[in-house]
Amino acid sequence: MQDSPTSTDLLDIARQTLLDSVLPALPEERRLDGLMIANAMAIAARGIGFGEGLLRAECARLQELLGESAAEEATDGELEARVRELNRRLAERVRGGAYDEPGAQGDAVRQYLWESTVQKLRESNPKHLDAEGLE
Amino acid sequence: MALTVPEAQGPLEEFLAAASDASGAMIEKAALLPGGSLQENWRLDVVFEGGREAGRQTLVLRANRPDAVPAYLSRGQEFEVMKAVHGAGVTIPEPLWTSDGEGVLGRAFTVMRHVAGRAEAHKIVRDETLGGPHDALAERIGEELAKIQSIRPESGALPFLRDPEAGAAAAQIAEMRTYLDGHADPHPAIEWGLRWAELNLPPAVSPVLRHGDFRTGNYLVDETGLTGIIDWELASWGDPMEDLAWFCIKCWRWGRPDRDAGGLAARAYFHRGYERVSGRRIDPVLDHYWAVMANLRWAVISMQQAERHISGRDPSLQLALTGRMTAEMELEALRLIDEAG
Numbered sequence: 347m348q349d350s351p352t353s354t355d356l357l358d359i360a361r362q363t364l365l366d367s368v369l370p371a372l373p374e375e376r377r378l379d380g381l382m383i384a385n386a387m388a389i390a391a392r393g394i395g396f397g398e399g400l401l402r403a404e405c406a407r408l409q410e411l412l413g414e415s416a417a418e419e420a421t422d423g424e425l426e427a428r429v430r431e432l433n434r435r436l437a438e439r440v441r442g443g444a445y446d447e448p449g450a451q452g453d454a455v456r457q458y459l460w461e462s463t464v465q466k467l468r469e470s471n472p473k474h475l476d477a478e479g480l481e
Numbered sequence: 482m483a484l485t486v487p488e489a490q491g492p493l494e495e496f497l498a499a500a501s502d503a504s505g506a507m508i509e510k511a512a513l514l515p516g517g518s519l520q521e522n523w524r525l526d527v528v529f530e531g532g533r534e535a536g537r538q539t540l541v542l543r544a545n546r547p548d549a550v551p552a553y554l555s556r557g558q559e560f561e562v563m564k565a566v567h568g569a570g571v572t573i574p575e576p577l578w579t580s581d582g583e584g585v586l587g588r589a590f591t592v593m594r595h596v597a598g599r600a601e602a603h604k605i606v607r608d609e610t611l612g613g614p615h616d617a618l619a620e621r622i623g624e625e626l627a628k629i630q631s632i633r634p635e636s637g638a639l640p641f642l643r644d645p646e647a648g649a650a651a652a653q654i655a656e657m658r659t660y661l662d663g664h665a666d667p668h669p670a671i672e673w674g675l676r677w678a679e680l681n682l683p684p685a686v687s688p689v690l691r692h693g694d695f696r697t698g699n700y701l702v703d704e705t706g707l708t709g710i711i712d713w714e715l716a717s718w719g720d721p722m723e724d725l726a727w728f729c730i731k732c733w734r735w736g737r738p739d740r741d742a743g744g745l746a747a748r749a750y751f752h753r754g755y756e757r758v759s760g761r762r763i764d765p766v767l768d769h770y771w772a773v774m775a776n777l778r779w780a781v782i783s784m785q786q787a788e789r790h791i792s793g794r795d796p797s798l799q800l801a802l803t804g805r806m807t808a809e810m811e812l813e814a815l816r817l818i819d820e821a822g
Contacts, residue, residue: 382798389805434667441658441672446680459670463812470805477738
């Protein structure tokens with residue numbers, strides 16, 4: 347067990363220091379770099395905060411969509427590989443026209459694609475979701 | 482060996498003098514302009530002794546970055562595109578000379594006339610003193626696009642641009658799929674969009690010249706209006722609707738989503754200028770189709786840009802962050818497809 351503060355806390359305070367103390371001291375032509383660094387740190391902190399629970403949920407959802415039996419409880423590295431493989435199968439089916447006909451299956455896939463894309467943005471750019479009126 | 486512009490001052494001055502039939506040319510000042518991840522642009526203040534440019538001239542030298550991966554058009558080809566476009570009456574910086582760089586910079590470059598103005602998209606969309614009233618600016622840009630599209634492959638112009646068929650929607654879909662197949666991460670949302678695009682293919686049309694990245698950020702404005710459309714290295718033959726739709730997609734509105742013509746104005750102004758000069762009516766169904774395609778294409782390009790960073794070829798925070806933008810275009814493509822019902 348690591349001592350406090352957490353990794354997220356460290357990233358948060360490092361970012362706050364960058365924005366409050368470092369950015370005002372940067373010359374104009376380096377300002378964009380400072381803002382990009384702060385943005386990258388915020389994304390990373392949110393990513394750590396979401397943890398792997400979401401990946402497990404995505405895995406379960408994909409298995410259901412694809413009608414696949416649940417895999418053995420996967421270790422971290424395996425889970426990522428498994429989700430990638432399931433998304434690859436879904437992508438192949440979409441390309442092959444498996445969901446061309448209107449119906450419950452296609453609707454469920456469309457819903458999954460929307461929600462997983464929104465989830466990516468919750469980590470990468472929540473302001474974009476705000477602007478879209480999404481959460 | 483590739484030299485920097487200051488290192489190559491002597492040979493560059495000789496080049497400029499010879500190109501303009503001057504007895505001499507002196508670079509008084511060379512300043513690197515901001516922006517450009519693949520190219521560098523230098524502002525050159527030059528005094529010519531005699532010749533066609535006699536006197537003081539402000540020029541821009543555009544060269545590949547020394548470490549740039551050659552892609553798309555070469556500098557010489559971009560120069561030919563700019564000459565054709567300039568000849569068609571489009572407002573662009575006048576292209577003057579091009580060189581493979583041998584014995585000068587050691588890398589290819591182009592020299593054009595400097596035009597005043599700024600290109601920073603975020604500033605332009607927030608400040609009507611840049612570019613004049615933005616309704617009129619959007620209309621003017623529509624007119625310019627119609628002039629660009631007056632250049633067509635059947636005239637024999639620009640023979641080095643790839644096969645006109647390659648710009649068609651079906652060919653683009655195939656190309657994006659090939660790219661996705663070679664990528665480590667599957668993207669089912671992009672596949673969803675590509676499948677929709679395949680099922681809704683528009684009828685084939687005669688290709689026209691397309692800029693390839695026609696958007697706010699790639700034109701210069703001063704307080705009076707448009708001064709020049711820039712960045713021609715992605716030019717190709719393509720569907721006339723493609724640049725039109727690209728200009729209007731959400732990610733090029735720079736935080737002004739209500740102004741769908743590039744963050745400047747309502748789309749109607751942009752379309753009005755285009756329709757008047759081209760004599761063609763814009764079909765909203767096709768406009769919507771190509772907006773979906775534009776989002777898919779930008780989604781794939783954002784993956785390619787991230788890959789330049791991830792592969793270690795071109796480590797860059799900006800490129801890395803671009804990889805996290807892919808989902809914004811995926812979401813917009815999904816939304817637009819739903820709109821179609």
